[in-house]
Amino acid sequence: MATRANQPKQGPSSTDAPSSSVPAFARGSSGPSLGSVPLRLRGGRGPWTWMISQAKLGCRNGQIVPLVIPAWHAPGISGNIRGDRGSGFVGQLKSQGYAEIPHGFAADSACFDADRTTAEHSTYLTMWSGIDIDGRPATRWTDAWERPVQLGHIVQWERDEVGRDAFLVRALSEIANGGAALSAAQIRLATKPLIDRIHSEANRASERSRLLIMQCARHLPAAHIPASVRQILTRQEIDLSTLAQ
Amino acid sequence: MAAGAWRTSSGVGDANIAVGPRTIQAALNAASKNNAIIGHPVMQQMLMMDQGLGPMLGNLGVSVGLLTLGTGKASAVAEGTATTATNFSLTNSTTITPARHAFGRSVSDFGVAVQRGLLTGELAPDQYAMLINEGFQVWVNTLVDKVVALFASLSNEIGTTATDLSWSAVNRGIIDHKDRGNTGAAMGILDAVGAKDLMDDTLSLGGAVQWSPQAQQAIQDAQAGAYLGNFFGVDFYLNSELDDDGTDRFGGIISAGCLQSKHAIVPLPREAVMVADGGWYTLEALRQGGSETQFDLVMHLAAQILEDNRGSMLRYGIS
Numbered sequence: 001m002a003t004r005a006n007q008p009k010q011g012p013s014s015t016d017a018p019s020s021s022v023p024a025f026a027r028g029s030s031g032p033s034l035g036s037v038p039l040r041l042r043g044g045r046g047p048w049t050w051m052i053s054q055a056k057l058g059c060r061n062g063q064i065v066p067l068v069i070p071a072w073h074a075p076g077i078s079g080n081i082r083g084d085r086g087s088g089f090v091g092q093l094k095s096q097g098y099a100e101i102p103h104g105f106a107a108d109s110a111c112f113d114a115d116r117t118t119a120e121h122s123t124y125l126t127m128w129s130g131i132d133i134d135g136r137p138a139t140r141w142t143d144a145w146e147r148p149v150q151l152g153h154i155v156q157w158e159r160d161e162v163g164r165d166a167f168l169v170r171a172l173s174e175i176a177n178g179g180a181a182l183s184a185a186q187i188r189l190a191t192k193p194l195i196d197r198i199h200s201e202a203n204r205a206s207e208r209s210r211l212l213i214m215q216c217a218r219h220l221p222a223a224h225i226p227a228s229v230r231q232i233l234t235r236q237e238i239d240l241s242t243l244a245q
Numbered sequence: 246m247a248a249g250a251w252r253t254s255s256g257v258g259d260a261n262i263a264v265g266p267r268t269i270q271a272a273l274n275a276a277s278k279n280n281a282i283i284g285h286p287v288m289q290q291m292l293m294m295d296q297g298l299g300p301m302l303g304n305l306g307v308s309v310g311l312l313t314l315g316t317g318k319a320s321a322v323a324e325g326t327a328t329t330a331t332n333f334s335l336t337n338s339t340t341i342t343p344a345r346h347a348f349g350r351s352v353s354d355f356g357v358a359v360q361r362g363l364l365t366g367e368l369a370p371d372q373y374a375m376l377i378n379e380g381f382q383v384w385v386n387t388l389v390d391k392v393v394a395l396f397a398s399l400s401n402e403i404g405t406t407a408t409d410l411s412w413s414a415v416n417r418g419i420i421d422h423k424d425r426g427n428t429g430a431a432m433g434i435l436d437a438v439g440a441k442d443l444m445d446d447t448l449s450l451g452g453a454v455q456w457s458p459q460a461q462q463a464i465q466d467a468q469a470g471a472y473l474g475n476f477f478g479v480d481f482y483l484n485s486e487l488d489d490d491g492t493d494r495f496g497g498i499i500s501a502g503c504l505q506s507k508h509a510i511v512p513l514p515r516e517a518v519m520v521a522d523g524g525w526y527t528l529e530a531l532r533q534g535g536s537e538t539q540f541d542l543v544m545h546l547a548a549q550i551l552e553d554n555r556g557s558m559l560r561y562g563i564s
Contacts, residue, residue: 045394045488058406060492067406067560068490069398075344076547077394081305082344093398133274143491159491193405200413208411208449215408 039130039148040155043138047125048072049086050143051098052168054176057190059219064182064190065165066172069093071100101171109167111144112160119144124167191224202232210236218243270365275485276382279389281471282482287432288392290501301509306342309505309551310335337552341507343545348383350376354536376528377521380542384526386486391548392504393434393486396497398550399558401425406493410435410442410561412450412476418557419477422498425554433481433498439561440473440483489563496559503555509545 048070056067071089075081079088090100103122108115116123124144132138145164148155173179182190194216201209201216213236217229222240233240282288298307313336322328357372369375403418404410415433422431435443444467447460454460463474473481479498488495513519513527520528526544533539550556 045390056400060407065406067402067493070488070490071398072394074394076342076346077391078398078549079306079340079342080344080547081342088342089398096400146491161492164491193402194408196417197405197408197411197414200417201411203413204451206449206451208446209413212409212411212413216405219405219407 039128039150040153041128041130041132041138041140041148043132044140044142045072046074047086047121047127047141049090049103050101050124050171051090051093052101052171052176053096053098054172054186055097055189057172057186059190059194059221060165061161061219062221063165063169064172064187064221065168066176068101068168069098099175101175105175106167106170109170110160110163111167112147112158112163116144187224191220194220195226195229198229198232202236210238214238214243266363268365269360269363269368271367276386278471278482278484279385279486280382282389282432282434282484283385285432285480285482286430287499287501287503291504291506294502295506295508298507301343301507306340306547307507308338308340311337311339311552339505339549339551341505341547341549343507343509343547346387346544346546348380348542350379350540350542351533352376352538352540354538373520376540376542377523380521380523380526380528383542384523384544387544388506388525388546388548389484389486391506391546393484393488393495393497395504395548395550396434396556396558397488397490397495399497399503399556400553401557402560403498403557404560406560407562409445410439410559412443412446415443415559416477418559419479419498422500422557427500427555429501431479431498431500433476433479433496433559434484434487435473435481435496435559436484436487436494438494438563439496439559440481442561443473443481492562493560494563496561497556498559499556501555502552503550504548505551506546506548511543511545 051069051071052066056069057064058067059065071078071086071093073080073084073086073089075084077089079092080086081088094100101124103125105123107117107119107123109123119126121127122144125141126144126147128140128142128148130138130140142157143164145160145167147158149158150156177186198213198216201212203209213232217225217233217238217240220229225240230240298309301307312333314333352372360372364370364372364375369378401418401421403421404414419431444463447455447463450460459474459476463476466472466474471483473483475481508525510524511527512522513529518530518532520530520540522528525546526542529541529543531539531541
């Protein structure tokens with residue numbers, strides 16, 4: 001089980017021996033030390049299985065990625081029954097053309113500068129333990145490319161978006177597409193929503209719409225930006241090469 | 246001796262508590278926003294249909310079929326030509342399987358004795374009323390959690406991955422929603438990120454739109470309750486239960502008939518010490534010994550997408 005102890009240290013460890021050269025009052029109280037403060041978590045719904053489809057695609061940072069659906073394992077959702085680990089929900093999505101990403105898929109994928117070969121539950125899920133707002137034990141499942149960092153009384157979540165998208169692109173290629181390259185129809189499905197949004201936002205002239213156009217354009221793969229979008233970018237004086245991808 | 250969750254962390258059995266509370270009032274919590282959406286006509290219709298499906302009897306689940314009706318067109322045929330008839334077909338069938346859900350509280354006799362008279366009217370005048378009140382809140386939270394869990398699997402999407410939501414995107418999505426045949430009341434649910442995206446957009450709108458009653462009302466009522474306003478005929482609510490996939494948040498716009506819940510009504514047996522039977526849930530007192538009572542709140546429910554085309558996912562970046 002992954003816990004806060006797995007994270008890079010944010011400050012001095014609680015196990016640091018107090019130095020006798022430090023005045024007694026400066027050594028702090030005998031109460032719980034920083035390292036033993038439990039992670040404050042908002043309890044979640046539990047684990048899930050990621051489902052992908054050849055036809056549910058989007059563009060992020062210049063590449064085409066599958067837009068995943070979490071098939072929750074919790075009973076009482078979409079045909080799940082207790083103990084079936086989400087097979088009701090998974091089966092329902094499979095009947096609609098989705099494929100599941102197996103929990104042992106691509107263990108060698110990069111994740112926060114490591115891989116997932118020693119993952120306990122799943123190559124793409126991690127379970128965190130801590131306490132909730134009432135002080136009760138709480139567990140929260142996240143995907144593997146998220147991790148909590150407790151800063152004083154708050155918890156921030158770090159994300160390895162590059163690692164996650166690389167995993168998802170691989171899943172799209174190997175599972176949904178069976179190793180085949182993206183078809184023209186898939187490229188159209190992935191890019192059309194962004195292209196339509198750029199056309200729509202271009203109807204009004206404001207700094208806000210310009211920002212939205214920039215936001216959308218940076219996600220489109222350079223090879224699939226149509227002339228109409230390039231004209232809008234030129235008119236808005238947005239230099240494609242300056243949009244970080 | 247446990248004091249009950251609302252007392253002190255040191256327990257009221259400790260006579261050396263430095264300062265005991267003079268009154269106990271409800272703490273602010275983000276889940277209170279769930280109450281706002283449970284009363285919306287779309288949710289009410291779902292719950293009425295829930296009861297309309299009848300008792301579970303011996304079944305673990307109930308199934309709902311969707312009949313394709315009134316989509317055909319007549320063909321021109323010569324006199325004396327027989328028609329080629331086909332049967333009605335069920336295009337979709339959904340099974341909903343309620344599962345047992347429970348929530349517990351432990352309360353000591355001493356805790357009850359001390360707390361009697363300290364509870365404010367906002368909570369409830371006594372501990373039993375408070376537990377029944379909390380039971381309703383927990384049921385609402387559980388049901389809303391089931392409902393929002395389904396948003397990520399709605400096929401129709403509004404917005405794009407890793408980008409802000411905008412009124413332009415919402416407007417286009419609502420036209421698509423209408424184009425699929427949806428009419429009548431619809432409910433939209435956003436979290437604070439999505440709501441801020443749209444308010445940023447509202448404040449930058451120019452021309453006649455910025456002076457529309459809806460835009461003015463959204464600005465005027467920004468702080469009031471969980472209701473954000475009615476835009477394009479959809480009632481939008483702020484909510485904190487929405488899921489994300491690490492990149493995008495999954496909100497939703499749903500019309501009546503999009504989602505379906507099913508509760509199994511499970512009455513308590515005669516030997517149980519029943520505190521309340523709320524219909525959707527029961528509250529039972531279990532005497533544990535040691536002058537302590539455990540209150541078990543139990544409900545059996547499930548939710549499922551009934552008709553995908555009656556809903557749309559609102560997808561937007563979480564940062």
